[in-house]
Structures are given as structure tokens and as C-alpha cells.
Amino acid sequence: xxxxxxxxxxxxxxxxxxxxxxxxxxxxxxxxxxxxxxxxxxxxxxxxxxxxxxxxxxxxxxxxxxxxxxxxxxxxxxxxxxxxxxxxxxxxxxxxxxxxxxxxxxxxxxxxxxxxxxxxxxxxxxxxxxxxxxxxxxxxxxxxxxxxxxxxxxxxxxxxxxxxxxxxxxxxxxxxxxxxxxxxxxxxxxxxxxxxxxxxxxxxxxxxxxxxxxxxxxxxxxxxxxxxxxxxxxxxxxxxxxxxxxxxxxxxxxxxxxxxxxxxxxxxxxxxxxxxxxxxxxxxxxxxxxxxxxxxxxxxxxxxxxxxxxxxxxxxxxxxxxxxxxxxxxxxxxxxxxxxxxxxxxxxxxxxxxxxxxxxxxxxxxxxxxxxxxxxxxxxxxxxxxxxxxxxxxxxxxxxxxxxxxxxxxxxxxxxxxxxxxxxxxxxxxxxxxxxxxxxxxxxxxxxxxxxxxxxxxxxxxxxxxxxxxxxxxxxxxxxxxxxxxxxxxxxxxx
Ligand code: NAD
Numbered sequence: 084x085x086x087x088x089x090x091x092x093x094x095x096x097x098x099x100x101x102x103x104x105x106x107x108x109x110x111x112x113x114x115x116x117x118x119x120x121x122x123x124x125x126x127x128x129x130x131x132x133x134x135x136x137x138x139x140x141x142x143x144x145x146x147x148x149x150x151x152x153x154x155x156x157x158x159x160x161x162x163x164x165x166x167x168x169x170x171x172x173x174x175x176x177x178x179x180x181x182x183x184x185x186x187x188x189x190x191x192x193x194x195x196x197x198x199x200x201x202x203x204x205x206x207x208x209x210x211x212x213x214x215x216x217x218x219x220x221x222x223x224x225x226x227x228x229x230x231x232x233x234x235x236x237x238x239x240x241x242x243x244x245x246x247x248x249x250x251x252x253x254x255x256x257x258x259x260x261x262x263x264x265x266x267x268x269x270x271x272x273x274x275x276x277x278x279x280x281x282x283x284x285x286x287x288x289x290x291x292x293x294x295x296x297x298x299x300x301x302x303x304x305x306x307x308x309x310x311x312x313x314x315x316x317x318x319x320x321x322x323x324x325x326x327x328x329x330x331x332x333x334x335x336x337x338x339x340x341x342x343x344x345x346x347x348x349x350x351x352x353x354x355x356x357x358x359x360x361x362x363x364x365x366x367x368x369x370x371x372x373x374x375x376x377x378x379x380x381x382x383x384x385x386x387x388x389x390x391x392x393x394x395x396x397x398x399x400x401x402x403x404x405x406x407x408x409x410x411x412x413x414x415x416x417x418x419x420x421x422x423x424x425x426x427x428x429x430x431x432x433x434x435x436x437x438x439x440x441x442x443x444x445x446x447x448x449x450x451x452x453x454x455x456x457x458x459x460x461x462x463x464x465x466x467x468x469x470x471x472x473x474x475x476x477x478x479x480x481x482x483x484x485x486x487x488x489x490x491x492x493x494x495x496x497x498x499x500x501x502x503x504x505x506x507x508x509x510x511x512x513x514x515x516x517x518x519x520x521x522x523x524x525x526x527x528x529x530x531x532x533x534x535x536x537x538x539x540x541x542x543x544x545x546x547x548x549x550x551x552x553x554x555x556x557x558x559x560x561x562x563x564x565x566x567x568x569x570x571x572x573x574x575x576x577x578x
Pocket of ligand 1: 229230231232233234238256257258259287288289292293307308309310312313330331332333363364464466492533537
């Protein structure tokens with residue numbers, strides 16, 4: 084079985100730790116590769132390579148950095164079907180969806196190509212007599228990026244194009260469940276002409292993560308993953324004096340008002356609930372139906388669910404398997420919990436017949452009505468193809484429900500009433516809001532990030548906020564002497 088290497092200082096390197104993880108093809112249900120987990124010596128070597136590459140990369144002109152960014156973008160555009168195939172083979176999502184995530188990541192590369200403009204400072208001439216004040220933005224050093232399994236290309240691309248464009252060097256620690264995409268992107272950087280050591284990939288589990296969090300030469304940590312780990316990453320990085328942004332889990336609600344177009348709602352709920360088998364942090368997990376719409380909406384959703392083809396993402400299917408058997412079983416266990424808690428299982432995905440190998444990690448689309456809000460099915464992030472319905476009597480009841488949750492990543496409202504939508508965007512305590520749009524992932528020149536337990540730290544991903552995160556500002560006050568200078572004055576200059 085082949086072993087996926089790390090990427091250190093421009094070369095593929097096999098770990099000598101003797102510790103490995105299995106990498107599965109979820110549609111086959113078989114381990115097809117292994118990945119070596121880094122030990123402390125390998126973590127130190129990776130950080131040393133990134134640190135050594137930093138001064139030259141930082142000092143390269145923005146025009147030259149920009150040229151390399153453009154080349155990376157062109158290569159990505161030309162070769163992305165290769166990357167999509169890698170994603171499908173390790174994550175399981177269907178090929179079209181894998182291509183979709185690459186395209187959304189590529190948007191950030193395209194945004195970061197605007198680095199000369201985004202790195203401009205400010206200048207005030209004559210802030211005091213003959214005194215100019217100006218600011219410059221400089222990179223922060225070695226940036227650590229720790230990413231989840233569900234977007235092996237897009238989530239790293241939320242961060243590394245911006246970090247690299249801003250003059251930093253990067254260590255990416257991808258999920259051990261699907262690490263090959265990271266190596267593919269490292270090879271692409273090399274082909275684009277990025278100097279060795281600017282982009283590195285460290286494979287591993289908690290040991291590799293802790294190695295980055297505790298290393299004095301790592302300046303920042305950008306993390307995306309589940310909430311308990313995000314909280315740990317945030318606290319440990321902050322304690323160690325690092326700049327940190329840690330994006331956590333989600334439980335996204337779709338509020339459906341009685342005046343909404345129920346066909347549009349049903350299409351959107353099915354797309355957003357079951358796309359990528361529900362393994363998206365912006366997936367819709369709960370439909371909050373303001374009565375009297377629930378019965379007719381459920382009928383329309385059910386009708387559409389019957390048309391979803393579950394199977395191997397390389398075939399012509401709509402929805403692939405879950406990422407591992409363990410995760411599949413955990414997601415399926417929520418259906419049992421729903422039954423015990425008195426909810427109505429309208430469509431049960433446990434008996435799905437998939438167009439794929441019998442051992443694949445299959446779970447079909449599942450719809451559960453009348454989910455009690457006290458149930459774990461309502462409260463916890465399930466991260467699979469399980470869509471709950473909660474019935475409420477009014478807009479206010481629906482809003483209170485959404486605002487009382489622990490997470491605040493995404494939400495959507497479906498209505499034809501502009502006033503209601505405007506009220507919702509003002510009142511809801513969530514970071515990303517869709518109005519008749521079910522998965523409101525912001526485009527690259529805005530920033531991505533939720534509220535409450537969906538984001539620890541105050542910086543979101545990409546957009547101008549991304550450039551702020553990956554730079555530090557200096558403000559310079561300067562006076563060039565002219566013949567009229569001189570004289571003592573022990574106070575601050577005042578004019
Ligand atoms: P995860 O938290 O299990 O893993 C994320 C990363 O943390 C991986 O690289 C993993 O190796 C590492 N890790 C795991 N356990 C660790 C530990 N004990 N100590 C240190 N590091 C550890 O998440 P996942 O299962 O890979 O991804 C799914 C989760 O990510 C979901 O909760 C989802 O909502 C979340 N997510 C959030 C966003 C967002 O933008 N908010 C985006 C994508 C995914």
C-alpha cells in the first residue's frame with residue numbers, strides 16, 4: 084500500500100516515526116493508502132524550513148510574488164480534474180462537488196492575486212508641520228494551517244493563498260483522513276515557481292497539531308474543525324502568544340415563512356441538506372417551518388429525496404458515502420435517538436441501496452419531522468445526510484430558536500416579504516445569512532466566519548480580514564530636516 088508523504092522544503096519526505104494512519108476510499112469501504120504521522124524531529128525540521136524560507140520570500144517584490152500567484156491559479160484551472168479525482172477517492176463526495184469546492188478555493192487564489200493593492204499602506208503628509216505619518220503592512224512569519232476532512236482543497240485555500248501572497252511561509256497540517264490533496268497542491272506550487280520552504284505539508288494527528296501550537300517559531304494558527312478542538316486550539320495558541328483564528332462546528336437552520344415559494348424551499352433544502360452527504364459546515368441541518376407550511380413542505384421534500392441517487396462519486400450519482408465507517412455509524416445512531424425521543428422518521432436512509440461497493444460507508448438521505456428541541460438530534464452537530472424539521476407557530480418563535488443555539492455559522496430565511504427578510508438579517512445572531520439562498524458561503528473578497536461557538540478569535544477567513552490576519556502593521560512618523568528645524572521642546576508636537 085502506498086504511503087502518502089509530507090512535503091518539506093520543496094520535497095516529498097516520508098515520515099520515519101513508524102506511526103501511520105489508514106486512508107480509506109469511502110465508496111469502496113477499503114483502506115487504499117496510508118499516511119505517515121510526523122514526530123517531533125520532523126515537526127522541527129518543517130518549521131525550520133519554513134522559517135529559513137521566510138526572509139527571502141518576505142523581501143521578494145510584490146510584483147514577483149503576484150506573478151507566482153497567477154501561475155498557481157493558471158495551473159490549478161488547467162489541472163483541477165486531477166485534484167477532484169483525488170478528493171473523491173479519499174473523501175467520497177461526487178466528482179462535480181469536488182470540482183465545485185476547488186472552484187470556490189480558486190476564487191481565493193484569484194482574490195489574493197490582487198496583493199499589491201491589498202498590501203498598500205496609508206500615508207498622511209504633514210500630519211504635524213513637516214512631519215509625515217505612514218503605515219506599512221508586513222508579514223508575520225511562519226503561518227500554521229490545520230484543516231478538516233470535509234474540504235481538503237477549499238478550506239486550506241481559504242488561508243494559504245492569502246498567507247503566501249502577504250509574504251508569509253506556510254505549514255499546512257491537513258486532515259489525516261484525506262491528506263493527498265495537500266501534497267498535490269504542494270507539487271503545483273513548486274511547478275508555479277514558489278521557492279522551496281514557502282509551502283510545506285506536515286501530516287499527522289494531535290502530535291503534529293500540538294507540535295505547531297507549541298513551537299516558538301510558528302507565528303499564527305488558522306484552524307477549521309469541530310468546536311471542542313477549535314476551542315482547544317484557540318486557548319493553547321493564545322496562551323503561547325500566537326495570533327489565532329479557530330473556526331468550529333455548526334448547526335444551520337432554514338427558517339421558512341408561510342409566504343415562501345415552497346418549491347424553491349424544497350429544492351434548496353434538499354440541495355443544502357444532502358449535498359456532500361451533509362458533510363458541510365454550511366449544510367442545512369434543521370428546517371424551521373412556520374405553520375401552516377410544514378405538511379406541504381415535507382411532502383415536496385420527500386418527493387425530491389426519492390430522486391437522489393446515492394453511490395460511488397465516480398459514477399453518475401448525486402450523493403456519495405460518508406467519510407469513514409465510524410462516522411457513518413455515528414450519524415446513523417442519531418436516527419435511532421430520534422425514534423427514541425418521539426420524532427417521526429419520514430425517510431430513513433439506513434436501508435439505502437447504493438450504486439457502489441457493498442462495503443462502502445453508505446447512508447441515504449434521511450428526513451425527521453417533529454424533532455423535539457430537547458433531543459440530541461436537534462442540539463448536536465450531526466454532520467451527515469440527516470435533515471430535521473421543527474414546527475413553530477410564528478416568525479418570533481423561529482427566530483428565538485435559532486438565536487438560542489450554541490452555534491452561529493450559517494442560516495437562511497425563505498420568504499417573499501422583503502421587510503421580514505430585512506428584520507431577520509438584523510435580528511439573527513449568526514455570521515452568514517442567506518435570503519432565499521440556502522448555503523450562503525461568502526465570495527472570496529468578503530470574509531468567511533460564524534459567531535458564537537462557530538468561531539473562536541476575532542478574524543474570519545479571506546477577504547480583507549484575511550490580509551489583516553496575515554500581516555502586522557507598522558506606523559512610521561518621519562521628519563526630514565530642513566533648514567528651519569531646531570530648538571528644544573519637551574512636549575508632544577501639536578501642530
Ligand atoms: P476535527 O476537529 O476532527 O479535525 C480537524 C483537524 O484537527 C484535523 O486536522 C485533525 O487532525 C485535528 N485534530 C483532531 N483531533 C485533534 C485533537 N484532539 N487535538 C489536536 N488536533 C486535532 O474535524 P473534522 O471531523 O475533520 O471536520 C469536521 C468538522 O469541521 C465539523 O465540526 C465541521 O462543522 C467543521 N468545519 C467547520 C467549518 C467552518 O468554517 N466553521 C468548515 C469546515 C468544517
